[in-house]
Amino acid sequence: MSTANALKPSQRMKIPRAKSAEQDAHERACNFLEVALGFSVEQALSEATRCLECKDPVCMTGCPVNVDIRSFLQLMMVEDYAGAVRKIRESNYLPAICGRVCPQETQCEAVCTMGKKHEPVAIGKLERFVADYESLRGLFVPPAGAPQRAEKVAIVGSGPSGLTCAAELAQKGYQVTVFEALHEVGGVLRYGIPEFRLPRTVLDMEIGRVKDLGVEILTNFVVGMTATLDELMDTWGFSAIYLGTGAGSPSFMEIPGEGLIGVYSANEFLTRVNLMRAYAFPDTDTPVRIGKHVAVIGGGNTAMDAVRTSLRLGAEKAYLVYRRSRTEMPARDEEIHHAEEEGVEFLLLTNPLRILGNEKHEVRGMECQRMELGEPDSSGRRKPVPIPGSEFVLEVETVIEAVGQSPNPIVQSTTPGLKTGRKGVVEVGEKQETSRRGVFAGGDLSRGGATVILAMKDGKTAAAAIDEYLNGKRDLVVVAPETAVPQTARS
Amino acid sequence: MFKIREKEFLSPTIARFVIEAPFIAPKRKPGNFVILRVSERGERIPITLVDSDPGAGTVTLIVQGIGKTTKELLTKNVGDAIPDVVGPLGKPTPIHTNETIVCVGGGVGTAELLPITRALHAAGNIVYSIVGARSRDLIILEQEMAAASDELFMTTDDGSYGRKGFVTDQLRDLLTSRKVDTVYAIGPLPMMKAVSGVTKDAGVKTVVSLNALMVDGTGMCGGCRVSVGGKMRFACVDGPEFNAHEVDFDELIIRNRSYSEHERESVQRFEESHACQARGAEVAP
Ligand SMILES: Cc1cc2nc3c(=O)[nH]c(=O)nc-3n(C[C@H](O)[C@H](O)[C@H](O)COP(=O)(O)OP(=O)(O)OC[C@H]3O[C@@H](n4cnc5c(N)ncnc54)[C@H](O)[C@@H]3O)c2cc1C
Ligand SMILES: Cc1cc2nc3c(=O)[nH]c(=O)nc-3n(C[C@H](O)[C@H](O)[C@H](O)COP(=O)(O)OP(=O)(O)OC[C@H]3O[C@@H](n4cnc5c(N)ncnc54)[C@H](O)[C@@H]3O)c2cc1C
Ligand code: SF4
Ligand code: SF4
Ligand code: FES
Numbered sequence: 001m002s003t004a005n006a007l008k009p010s011q012r013m014k015i016p017r018a019k020s021a022e023q024d025a026h027e028r029a030c031n032f033l034e035v036a037l038g039f040s041v042e043q044a045l046s047e048a049t050r051c052l053e054c055k056d057p058v059c060m061t062g063c064p065v066n067v068d069i070r071s072f073l074q075l076m077m078v079e080d081y082a083g084a085v086r087k088i089r090e091s092n093y094l095p096a097i098c099g100r101v102c103p104q105e106t107q108c109e110a111v112c113t114m115g116k117k118h119e120p121v122a123i124g125k126l127e128r129f130v131a132d133y134e135s136l137r138g139l140f141v142p143p144a145g146a147p148q149r150a151e152k153v154a155i156v157g158s159g160p161s162g163l164t165c166a167a168e169l170a171q172k173g174y175q176v177t178v179f180e181a182l183h184e185v186g187g188v189l190r191y192g193i194p195e196f197r198l199p200r201t202v203l204d205m206e207i208g209r210v211k212d213l214g215v216e217i218l219t220n221f222v223v224g225m226t227a228t229l230d231e232l233m234d235t236w237g238f239s240a241i242y243l244g245t246g247a248g249s250p251s252f253m254e255i256p257g258e259g260l261i262g263v264y265s266a267n268e269f270l271t272r273v274n275l276m277r278a279y280a281f282p283d284t285d286t287p288v289r290i291g292k293h294v295a296v297i298g299g300g301n302t303a304m305d306a307v308r309t310s311l312r313l314g315a316e317k318a319y320l321v322y323r324r325s326r327t328e329m330p331a332r333d334e335e336i337h338h339a340e341e342e343g344v345e346f347l348l349l350t351n352p353l354r355i356l357g358n359e360k361h362e363v364r365g366m367e368c369q370r371m372e373l374g375e376p377d378s379s380g381r382r383k384p385v386p387i388p389g390s391e392f393v394l395e396v397e398t399v400i401e402a403v404g405q406s407p408n409p410i411v412q413s414t415t416p417g418l419k420t421g422r423k424g425v426v427e428v429g430e431k432q433e434t435s436r437r438g439v440f441a442g443g444d445l446s447r448g449g450a451t452v453i454l455a456m457k458d459g460k461t462a463a464a465a466i467d468e469y470l471n472g473k474r475d476l477v478v479v480a481p482e483t484a485v486p487q488t489a490r491s
Numbered sequence: 492m493f494k495i496r497e498k499e500f501l502s503p504t505i506a507r508f509v510i511e512a513p514f515i516a517p518k519r520k521p522g523n524f525v526i527l528r529v530s531e532r533g534e535r536i537p538i539t540l541v542d543s544d545p546g547a548g549t550v551t552l553i554v555q556g557i558g559k560t561t562k563e564l565l566t567k568n569v570g571d572a573i574p575d576v577v578g579p580l581g582k583p584t585p586i587h588t589n590e591t592i593v594c595v596g597g598g599v600g601t602a603e604l605l606p607i608t609r610a611l612h613a614a615g616n617i618v619y620s621i622v623g624a625r626s627r628d629l630i631i632l633e634q635e636m637a638a639a640s641d642e643l644f645m646t647t648d649d650g651s652y653g654r655k656g657f658v659t660d661q662l663r664d665l666l667t668s669r670k671v672d673t674v675y676a677i678g679p680l681p682m683m684k685a686v687s688g689v690t691k692d693a694g695v696k697t698v699v700s701l702n703a704l705m706v707d708g709t710g711m712c713g714g715c716r717v718s719v720g721g722k723m724r725f726a727c728v729d730g731p732e733f734n735a736h737e738v739d740f741d742e743l744i745i746r747n748r749s750y751s752e753h754e755r756e757s758v759q760r761f762e763e764s765h766a767c768q769a770r771g772a773e774v775a776p
Contacts, residue, residue, distance in 0.1 A: 181709050183528060183535075183575040191711075220577040222709060226514050248711035252723060259718060259742040261749045268712035276534060276706070282760050285534040285559055286706075287753035361745045409710050409728055 005077045009052050017119040018047040025341040029311045032195045032279065035338055036100070036125075044129045048076035051121050054113050059123060062111040064457040065091050069108060069123055076126065082139040085130040089143065092127075093167040094160060094206050094456065096135065097189060099128025100198055102453050103332045135205050142212045146173040151470050154179060154238040156223045156411065159187020161443025161455035162244035163210050168463030170213035174470070177238075179221040181410075184275060187246055188444075189452070191275040192267070194305050196312070197335075224414035229439060240438045240466045243426060244459060245411055247444035251404040253297065257355025258401075262289055262363035266298070266306040266402035273309055291397020293317045295366050297352055298402030299329035304336065306400045307344050318344050319394060323351040323371050323384045349373070349384060353391065355399050365393045407445050415439075423448060431465035432458055440466060492572040493527075496549055501631040505555045505599055506565050507541075513548030515540070515578050521586070521606040522700070522732060525550070525578030526708040529563045533574075536560050537705045537727070539603040540579055550576075553602035553631070559757040580708045581731050584698075586614045590672040593665055594620040594640070595658050595686055597678025601632050603700055604677040609639040611675075617641050619665060623658035623678070627651035659685045666693045673698065676735065680744050687735035697735035701726045704747060718742050 005012075021037040022028075028035050039047065057070040067088055075084035088095045102108075104124035112120035134140055153169050155162045158180040166176045184190050185207050189198060211217065223229065223245075232238045250265035252258055269288065272278040276286035294315040296307040299322040310318045320339065322329060325348050329336060340346070349371040356365040370390035373382040406423035419427045419435035425448045426441040428434055434441050442458025444450055497509035515525065519540045526535045542551035556562040567573065584607045592611050596604040601622050612618045620640040624630045625648045637643045644661045645653025654661060658678075665671065666689070674697040676686040683699040690697040703715035703726035710728035717726050720737035724730065 181577065182707065183577070220575050221514065222577060222580065225579055226518060226577070248709075249725075250711075250713040252713065252716075254723065258723070259716075259739070259746060261746065265713040268706060268714040271706055271712050277532070280532075281753065282757050284532040285530075285757060287750045287757070289749065289753075413728075 005049050005053075007049060012050050012052060013114070013118055015046060015050045017050065017122055018043040018125070020122075020125050025338075025343075028196065029308075029342040032312055034199050035196050036334075038132060039122075039125055039129045041133075044076065044081075044126060044133075045079065047122050048073045048126055050114060051077075052113055058111045058113060059108045059121070062108040064107065064453045065460060067091050067108070067127070072130070073121070073123075073126065076130065081130045081133045082137075085134045086143070088127060088130065091460075092453075092456065093164055093210070094452075095127050096131035096202050096206055097160065097198060098453055098456075099124050099126070099131060100202070101189075101193060101332075103451060105333050107453070132202075135202075140209065140212075142209075143171060145171045145213065149173040149175070149470075151175070151239040152177065152237055153466060153470075154223075154232050154236070154241045155244065156241065157181075157187060157244040157246055157443075157445075158185040158207075158217060158219075159244055159246050159443060159455060160189060160452045161246070161445075161459040162187070162242065163207065164456040164459030165242045165244060165442075165463045165466075166215045166459075167210045167213055168460055169466060170210075170215045172463070172467050174467075176215045178215060178217040179223050179226075180217060180219045181222040182275065183219050185217055185219065187244075188248070191271045192302065192305065194270065194274055194309050194312075196308070197305070222410060224410040229411070229415045229418075229436070233438065239470055240440065242432075242459070242462050242466065243411055243434070243439065243441035243445055244443045244455070245408045245445050246455075247405045247407045247425075247447075247449045249406045249408055250401070251406060252401055253352060253403055255352060255354050257357060257363070257366075260355055260357040260361050260363045262291060262397055263355060263399045264401070266296070266302045266400050267405070269306055269400050270302075270309065273313070279313060288313070289398060290315055291363070293319070293394075293396040294398040294400065295319045295321050295352075295394055295396040296400045296402060297321045298404075299324065299331060300402060301331045301335060302405075303402035304331045304339050306402055308335075308339055308342060310398070310400070311342055311344065315398070319347050319396070320344050321347045321350050321352060321366075321368060321394075323349065324381065325349055325373060328381050347394070351384065351386065352399075356393065363397050363399055365395050366399055367391060367393050405444075405449050407448065431468075432462035433465060438469065492574060493576040494572045495567055495569050498567070498569050501553065502629050504557075504565075505553060505602075505629075505631055508552045508554065508564075508567075509549050510552060510573060510576065511548055512550045512576055512578075515576065516543040516548050516550050517545035519543040519550060519579050520583035521610040522581060522584030523579035524581050524708075524731065525552070525576050526580060526705065527564075527573055527577070528575040529560055529567070529573060531574060533563070534560055535575075535706055535708070537580070537702075537708060537731075539606070539700075541602050541606055553599065555599035558754050559761045562758065562761060577708070580727060582729070584610065584675075584732060586610050587673070588614050588616060591617040591670060592619070593662065593671050593674045594618060594636075595623075595662060595674060595676040595678070595682075596620070596636070597623045597658055597676075597682040598625075598629070599631070600676075600678030600682070600700075601636065604675065605632055605635055605639065607675055607677075608636060612639045612641075619669070619671075620644070621646065621658045621661045621665070623647070623661075623682070624652075625649065657685070658682065659689050662686060662689055666690070666695060671695050674735075675699075680740055680747065683735065684740035684744075687738065687740070691736050698732050699735040699738060700731045701733060701738065701743060702747070703727075703731070703743060704749065
C-alpha cells in the first residue's frame with residue numbers, strides 16, 4: 001500500500017496528539033460561544049500525519065457509518081482538505097456535526113491502532129476541521145446525484161436521522177420532502193445541544209447542504225395531526241415514508257414537589273434557551289427562570305448540557321446530581337471534563353427524594369440521599385443502594401431533570417397498525433422497516449434514545465431499503481418485523 | 492407565512508382573525524388548537540381553532556390581548572402575516588350523542604367553547620349554554636352561542652347584562668331544575684375550578700380545557716404537565732380536555748404564575764416601544 005507521507009511509523013508515534021485550543025474556562029462559562037475552537041491548519045496537518053495508514057484500518061469498524069477514515073486522513077496528509085471532506089461525505093453527510101458531537105472515545109478513536117500504545121489519532125477533531133475548512137472557504141460542491149426519479153418520499157422529523165435519510169434518497173434521485181413539527185429544522189441538534197457545543201451557523205450550514213441536494217423542508221407540520229401517514233401516501237402521493245421523530249418526550253422522577261415553580265425537564269429548559277433564545281429575554285419573548293443555585297439530575301449528555309447552560313445563564317452554583325458514580329456516567333468524556341473545568345459541582349452517588357418549596361410554591365431546596373454501589377444489576381452496572389440516615393437538603397431555586405426520554409407520541413397514536421414496544425418505541429426490522437408497508441423508522445424513535453451517529457446510520461440503512469422497496473423489490477423488504485429486536489437503549 | 496384575511500374586534504381586547512392555513516383548515520376538529528409565533532423573536536403560544544373553512548383554506552382564531560404576545564397579535568392587520576402557525580394540536584373533543592349538556596363559557600373561554608358547543612348541538616344533544624363575563628362590554632359571541640344552543644343564559648358579575656352573578660349561580664339552578672348528563676366548562680382557571688366544585692357536589696360528569704403554559708405543543712417539553720387523578724399528564728397531547736373532578740387546579744394556577752414577573756417586564760417594554768411607534772418615532776427592530 002502506498003503511503004501518503006514520508007515519515008516512518010516510529011517517527012509518527014513520536015508526534016504528540018494535537019490539542020484543540022479552547023476558550024478559557026472562566027470566560028466561556030459566561031458566554032454561549034463555542035468551547036472547543038478546533039485545530040489550526042498546522043495542527044490538523046500534524047495530527048493527520050500521526051495516522052499509521054494501517055493495512056487493516058480498524059478505526060472504520062468503530063464508526064457506525066464506516067467513514068473511510070484512513071483515506072480521508074491520507075488526503076489530509078497531502079493537504080487536500082476539500083477532498084478529505086468529500087471522502088467523509090460519501091458515508092457521512094453531516095461531518096461538521098459528527099466531528100463535534102460523536103462520542104469518539106467509545107467509537108472510532110477507541111479502536112484506533114495508534115491508541116494501543118499512544119493516544120489515538122484525533123479523528124473527530126480532524127473530521128470537524130476539514131468540514132469547517134471547506135465551509136469557511138466556500139469549497140462545497142454538491143455530490144453528483146443519480147438521475148431524477150418520479151417517486152416522492154416523505155421524511156418525518158428533521159433530526160440527524162431524518163436529514164441523513166433525506167440526503168441519501170435525494171442523491172439517489174428521489175423527490176424528498178422533510179416534515180418538521182417545530183418552526184426550525186434540526187431536531188435535538190437545534191433545540192437540545194447548546195450553541196457552545198454546536199454553533200447555529202454550523203448547523204445551518206449542514207442543513208443548507210441537505211437543501212442543496214434539492215430536499216424540500218416543510219416546518220410547522222405535525223405528521224399525525226396536520227396529515228396522517230395514510231393521507232401522506234393516499235392524498236399527497238408519497239410512495240414511502242421514513243419516520244425519524246426522535247425520543248423527545250421527557251420522563252420525570254415522579255418525586256414530590258415536581259409541580260413547584262422552578263422545576264423543568266431538561267428538554268423544556270434547553271428548548272427555551274436554544275430554540276426560543278430565552279437567554280436574550282426580554283429581547284426575545286420566551287422567559288426562563290434561573291436560580292442562584294441550580295441542581296441538574298442525571299449523568300448523560302442532556303444533563304451536562306443543562307448544567308453548563310445554567311452556569312451561562314448566571315447561576316452561581318450549578319450542581320450535577322447523579323445516583324451512580326462517575327464511571328457510569330453516559331455523557332461524552334469531553335463534556336464531563338468541560339463541565340468540571342467550568343466549575344460544575346458533581347454530587348455523585350446522590351439521589352433526590354423530594355423537591356421543597358416556599359409559601360409561593362417556588363423551589364427552595366431538594367432533599368437528597370447518599371448512595372453506595374452494590375451488586376451489578378441486569379445492565380451489568382453496579383446498582384446504587386441508599387445509605388440510611390444520609391439525607392440532606394441542597395439549597396437550590398431551580399431543579400432540572402434529565403432522567404430519560406421516550407419517543408414522541410403523536411405518530412404512533414395516530415397511525416393504526418404501527419407496531420410499538422415499550423414506552424412507544426417503534427419496532428423495526430433489520431432494514432428499518434416497520435409493521436406498516438412502505439413505512440420505515442429509525443433513530444431515537446426506534447432506539448429509545450441513542451446518539452447522533454446511530455440515528456444517522458438508521459437513516460442510511462432505511463434509505464437503502466426504501467430504494468430497494470421502490471425498485472420493485474417490495475417483498476425483499478419484509479413487512480411486520482416479527483423478529484424485530486429492541487435496539488440497545490441508553491439510560 | 493400565514494396571511495391574515497379578516498380581522499374584527501369583538502370587544503375592546505378581543506379580536507377575531509381569519510387566517511390562511513390551507514393544511515390545517517381541513518383537519519380542524521372541535522377541541523383542537525394551534526401553536527403560533529407572532530414574530531421571529533416571539534414565543535410559541537397556544538390558541539384554539541374556533542372554526543375553519545376547508546374550501547377557502549382558512550381558520551378562525553379569537554384572541555384576547557392579555558400579555559406581550561397576544562397584544563402584539565392584536566396589532567396585526569389584514570394583509571399581515573403570522574410567521575408560524577402549527578396544528579391542529581391536542582385531542583379533539585369526543586362528541587357524544589343523546590345527552591343533555593350544559594356548556595359554560597367565561598371570558599375568552601367562550602371562544603374556545605363555541606366549536607365544541609356547535610358540534611354537540613349538531614350531533615343532536617340538548618345543549619344549554621351559560622356565558623359569563625365581568626360586564627356587558629366584555630361579552631363575546633352571544634349570537635353564535637345562542638344559535639348553537641337550545642337555550643342560552645347570560646351572566647355578568649356586575650349585573651350590567653343578563654343575570655347578575657357568576658356562571659356557577661346559573662349552573663346550580665340548571666342542575667337542580669333539569670337532568671344534566673355532562674357539563675363542559677372553559678374559562679379562567681378559578682372559574683373552571685368553581686364549576687368543578689358545583690358539579691362534583693351534584694355528581695355530574697364535567698370536562699374542562701386546561702390552559703397550561705406550553706412551548707412545543709407536541710409532548711416534547713413537559714412544560715404543560717398537569718396533575719389529573721394524581722397522575723402527571725401533558726395537556727398538549729393528553730388533553731387539553733380532562734375530567735374536571737380529577738384536575739389539581741391549585742397546582743395549575745400556581746404553575747401558570749411561573750413567569751408573572753417576566754411577563755410584566757415584557758409587556759411594559761412592548762407598550763413603551765408601541766407608544767413610540769404611535770408617535771411615529773423610529774424603533775429599532
Ligand atoms: C441535550 C442533548 C444532548 C445530546 N448530546 C449528544 C451528543 O453530544 N452526542 C450524540 O451523539 N448524541 C447526543 N444526544 C442524543 C442525540 O441528540 C439523539 O440521539 C439524536 O438527535 C436522535 O436523532 P433523531 O433524528 O432520531 O431525532 P431528533 O433529533 O429527536 O429529531 C426528531 C425531530 O422530529 C420532529 N418531530 C417529532 N414528531 C414529529 C411529528 N409528528 N411530525 C413532524 N416532526 C416531528 C421533532 O420536532 C424533531 O425535530 C443528545 C441528546 C440531547 C437531548
Ligand atoms: C389549549 C389552549 C387554548 C387556548 N386558546 C386560546 C384562545 O382561543 N384565545 C385566547 O385568547 N387565548 C387562548 N389561550 C391562552 C393563551 O395561550 C394565552 O393567553 C397566551 O399564551 C398568553 O400569552 P401572552 O404573551 O400574551 O401573555 P403572557 O404575558 O405570557 O401571560 C399572561 C397570562 O396568561 C397566562 N399564560 C401565559 N402563557 C400562557 C400559555 N402558553 N398558555 C396559557 N396561558 C398562558 C399566564 O398565566 C399569565 O397570567 C389558550 C391556551 C391553551 C393552553
Ligand atoms: S462519524 Fe463519528 S464515529 Fe464515525 S469517524 Fe466520524 S467522529 Fe468517528
Ligand atoms: S486505526 Fe488509527 S492509525 Fe490506523 S488508519 Fe485508522 S486512524 Fe490511522
Ligand atoms: S407543550 Fe411541551 S409537552 Fe406539552
